[in-house]
Amino acid sequence: MTDATIHHLTFGKIAAQISTMGAECIALKKNGLEYLWQANPDIWGRHAPVLFPIVGKLKDNKYTYQGKSYTMGQHGFARDRNFELTEKTDHQLTMVLKADEISKKVYPFDFELSIQYSLSENGLNVDYHVHNPSEEKTLFFSIGAHPGFGCPLEPEKESFSDYQLDFAHENLTSLPLYTLEGGLISTKKSTLALQEGKVDLDYKLFENDALIMDVGPVTAVSVSSRKTGKGFAMQFSDFKWLGIWTKEKEANFICLEPWNGIAATTDHDGSLENKLGIVELAPQANHKAGFQVALLG
Structure with a gap:
């Protein structure tokens, strides 16, 4: 696995850094203030991982496909693979991950996963594009986002409880x-x-882990400080589920997670085709979904 490269994007008052490792956004600033969680390894050592080709956990970390059993950890492998940069401007870039011998040991499908990051005057747009290059085989997958945001954004001035979720x-x-x-x-x-x-x-x-809900009753949420008015908002109408998560005991971050996919159910029979939230993508077909993050204050 090659070393990661960090790419910088800017647009007006907004700046971002994207790593080729996992195509992960690792910094997102407005007027110099960092909005993204900075991956304290003692609490949660990631920033904004991409979840593919599964979202959540599998029963016993295993699934079956066409009579064969495979092992895959929570949220899949894309977050730990180096992507290839295919396009870049000052405010936008695209990275791609394709199936290879390594991926096929745990996931026997051809795929092309493209992720585009683009900055706007308000914040960040993230677009996922999954292509099934096979001419005959259906691609079974899930995809989701797991960005963590500082909460509080300014710990010296405020606390987690000063913030409010607004749907x-x-x-x-x-x-x-x-x-x-x-x-x-x-x-x-x-x-x-x-x-x-x-x-x-x-x-x-x-206390009982993440808050997980259907998208439909809500398609947007904001998290903002009642003291400063600063915060962040996300629009996620392209997705089926939303997870909201933090660790207990003063973790000082919160994740807003739009998913096209979800963890396996407790009664899942193990078959990938029967898994809750699996997307079936026909040969040569494409799946597109995106979300938008606005930085408030």
Whole structure:
């Protein structure tokens, strides 16, 4: 595996850094203030990993396809592979990962995954493009994002509990949630209570792991400080699920995670084709999905 290269993008007051390792955004600043979590290895050692070709955890970290068993860790392998830069301007770049002998040991498919990052005056746009190059074989996959943001953005001035989630629906009083059991989707459900579409952040919200919800009732969310007004907002209507996650005990970050895919269910039979959230992509077909991050304040 070759060493990663860091590429810099700028647009007005916005600046970003993208690593070829995992095609991961590792810095995102506005007016010099860092909005992206800086991967403290003692808490959570990643910034904004790309989740492919699965999202979440597999039952026993295994799946079957055409009678053969494969092992794959949580969130797949793309986040730990070096991508190839194929296009770059001052404010935009594209990176590509293709199937090879290494990937086929754990994932027996041809694929081409292209990720485009582009800056705007408000923030960052991220677009995923999955192409199935096979002329006869269906591609089974999931894809998602896992960006972490500083929360609080300015720890010397504020705390996690000074921030608020806002789903931009004033009449929304609650959201149904999936629950996790050992990292897998349980048959149990829970509810996130809201007041006028909002909820104050509290580490207790994450005592049972991530908040996972369907996209549809909501297609956007913002996280902002009631003290400074600074924060970040995400629009994710191209995706089916949203995960919101942090670690407990003063982790000082929060992840907003749009997914086309989800962890396996506790009763999954192991078959990749039958997995909840799997995308079936016909030969020569394309799957496109993107999300937008606005930096507030």
